[in-house]
Amino acid sequence: MSQEKSAIKKIRATGAMREVMGEYFQELDQASRADSAKVAWCTSVGPAELLRSFGFRVYFPENHGALLGSSRMAADVIPAATAAGYSPEICSYLTSDIGAYLKKTTPLTKAFGMESIPKPDVLVYNTNQCRDVQDWFGFYQREFGVPLIGIETPRSVSDVTREMVEGLIAQEMALIPTLEEVSGVSFDLDRLKEVTASSYRCTLLWKKVLRIAEAQPSPITFFDGTIHMGPAVVLRGDERAEHYYEVLLSELSERVDKGVGAVDGETYRLYWEGMPVWGKLRSNAEQFAANRACVVASTYCNSWIFEDLACDDPFEGMARAYTELFIVRSEDYKERYMESMVSDYDINGIIYHDAKTCPNNSNCRYGMHRRLSERLGIPHVVIDGDLNDLRLYSEEQARTQFDALVEQLQEQPA
Ligand code: SF4
Numbered sequence: 001m002s003q004e005k006s007a008i009k010k011i012r013a014t015g016a017m018r019e020v021m022g023e024y025f026q027e028l029d030q031a032s033r034a035d036s037a038k039v040a041w042c043t044s045v046g047p048a049e050l051l052r053s054f055g056f057r058v059y060f061p062e063n064h065g066a067l068l069g070s071s072r073m074a075a076d077v078i079p080a081a082t083a084a085g086y087s088p089e090i091c092s093y094l095t096s097d098i099g100a101y102l103k104k105t106t107p108l109t110k111a112f113g114m115e116s117i118p119k120p121d122v123l124v125y126n127t128n129q130c131r132d133v134q135d136w137f138g139f140y141q142r143e144f145g146v147p148l149i150g151i152e153t154p155r156s157v158s159d160v161t162r163e164m165v166e167g168l169i170a171q172e173m174a175l176i177p178t179l180e181e182v183s184g185v186s187f188d189l190d191r192l193k194e195v196t197a198s199s200y201r202c203t204l205l206w207k208k209v210l211r212i213a214e215a216q217p218s219p220i221t222f223f224d225g226t227i228h229m230g231p232a233v234v235l236r237g238d239e240r241a242e243h244y245y246e247v248l249l250s251e252l253s254e255r256v257d258k259g260v261g262a263v264d265g266e267t268y269r270l271y272w273e274g275m276p277v278w279g280k281l282r283s284n285a286e287q288f289a290a291n292r293a294c295v296v297a298s299t300y301c302n303s304w305i306f307e308d309l310a311c312d313d314p315f316e317g318m319a320r321a322y323t324e325l326f327i328v329r330s331e332d333y334k335e336r337y338m339e340s341m342v343s344d345y346d347i348n349g350i351i352y353h354d355a356k357t358c359p360n361n362s363n364c365r366y367g368m369h370r371r372l373s374e375r376l377g378i379p380h381v382v383i384d385g386d387l388n389d390l391r392l393y394s395e396e397q398a399r400t401q402f403d404a405l406v407e408q409l410q411e412q413p414a
Contacts, residue, residue: 008285009262011224013248020244021230025112031057032118038183039118041140043133044233045303045322046126047151047172049199049314052237053192054183059118060234061136064108065093068100069278069388071107078389091132092357092388098139122182124175125150128328130360149178153323158330160323168319192314199237200309200317205245206232207305212252213296214345217261219252222272222295223285224262232304267292268409269346273299273338273369274353275361275387280395287399291406297345299326299338300361327360335368342376348412349405350380356392379412381405 031037040056042048044063051058068074074092077099082088084102086095100106101117108114123137123146134150141148151171154164176187209228213220220228228248235241255261270288272295277284288295308324311317322328326337341347350372352364359365364382373380381401385393 008223008282008289009260011220011228011248011251013244013251014227016247017228017230017244020235020240022112023240024231024235024238025108025114028057028059028118029112029114038121040179040182041120041123041137043125043129043137043150045128045325045327046124047175047318047322049195049237049309049318050172050175050192051124051179052195053188054179054185056122056179056183057118058234059120061097061140062093062133063230063234064100064106064117065097065388066278067107067111068096069093070281071110072279072390073100073105073107074279074388075390077103077105088357088389090357091130091136092386094132094136095357096388097136101140101143120144120146122146122178123148126153126322127151128153128155128322128325130327130358147178147182149175151175151322153328155328156330157323157328158333160320164323165316165319168323169315172315172318189314195237196309196314196317198239198242199306202232202236202241202245203304203306203309205242205249207307208249209245209252210297210301210305211344212249212256215256216269216346217259217263217266218269218294218296219255219260219262220296221262221285221288222298222301223276223281225298225301226276226278226281229301229304236304236306261294263289263292263294265292266294268294268348268406270295270405271297271338271341271345271347271350272353273350273363275300275355275358277353277385277390277393277398278387279390280385280393280398283395284398284402287402291403293406293409295351297341297347299341299363302341303327331366331368334363335372338368338372339376342372342378347378348409349378351402351405352380352382354382354384356384356386357389358387361387379405379408 040051074096078095080102081095081099125133231241231244306321308320309317354362383398
């Protein structure tokens with residue numbers, strides 16, 4: 001098997017993305033230090049549109065967790081959270097983030113010149129993804145003494161029922177009095193509709209970015225996607241995110257028109273199920289590229305597509321969008337979803353990342369990987385690892401497993 005490294009192709013729009021992200025963080029920093037605007041902390045698939053409609057600057061601790069992982073600071077700070085009583089077996093975004101807070105450090109200093117993370121005026125969660133987020137925000141409630149409010153969403157959902165949606169709408173509406181009090185702004189339905197419409201347009205553009213990978217060769221990899229999803233995560237509902245994806249899409253369309261793939265000589269098309277290993281993005285990307293394998297699609301990047309926001313009623317749109325997510329759904333639904341992705345993207349093999357501290361995003365624990373491979377007739381591999389805690393990841397073992405998958409693909413009849 002070839003060990004020659006293919007160059008990772010640089011996406012020109014990366015510069016524009018860094019600018020947008022830089023502006024976003026500077027605004028948060030300014031709001032926090034000069035008290036020029038109120039800051040709301042929000043879980044990644046929490047009601048960001050509602051918060052923006054009140055004029056809050058919205059900060060996402062999970063995004064900070066990912067930065068701690070990709071900057072490889074996580075290993076240095078996790079022990080501080082462990083010493084404070086947070087188990088090393090729970091979410092390593094949580095332990096990295098709380099550990100960094102306790103050690104008074106942040107990757108935002110090097111990346112954006114910020115001395116510290118922005119201070120919250122209110123903490124808003126949605127348990128649609130896991131319970132860890134509630135405990136995570138609970139730590140900061142005790143630290144900062146600000147309101148902690150949230151939405152509790154059912155999990156392992158097969159069909160999203162009317163009753164469920166109505167319950168979630170009621171929970172969203174119950175957040176309003178606290179948000180009005182903290183922001184000093186009265187709720188404005190028209191403003192919420194505007195923000196939700198912008199968020200929906202952003203979703204459609206982000207979906208196009210991901211769907212362009214159906215082209216053969218694909219102009220973008222999963223590893224690129226994990227970087228370029230930043231604006232869709234932290235700036236949905238802000239028109240700057242839309243503008244950024246227009247720029248990115250135009251570059252990717254140009255690649256498709258010219259037949260330029262993200263991986264030279266693309267021969268195998270793979271699907272990544274689960275979280276990225278943030279501290280190993282580059283080496284993972286290089287290994288696949290060296291083997292002419294392109295990871296073209298993933299559950300993770302697709303989790304920021306919220307098409308239900310199209311609804312005329314923004315409360316119902318948010319309730320559906322943040323419940324019809326892959327992570328919230330039953331095993332049957334997940335299997336059907338994966339099956340359709342394999343078909344749409346013409347996938348040859350699947351990588352399952354069993355992230356030890358995130359069972360919620362690890363879908364190879366109840367046999368799905370075996371069932372899908374049997375049904376679809378495509379190979380898979382399970383890699384043991386973690387999103388942030390690199391003590392749980394063995395580069396050598398992962399390399400052997402990736403290679404084993406490529407070898408299986410090479411042995412398949414053309
Ligand atoms: S879904 Fe996983 S990674 Fe995300 S906050 Fe929950 S435990 Fe952490």
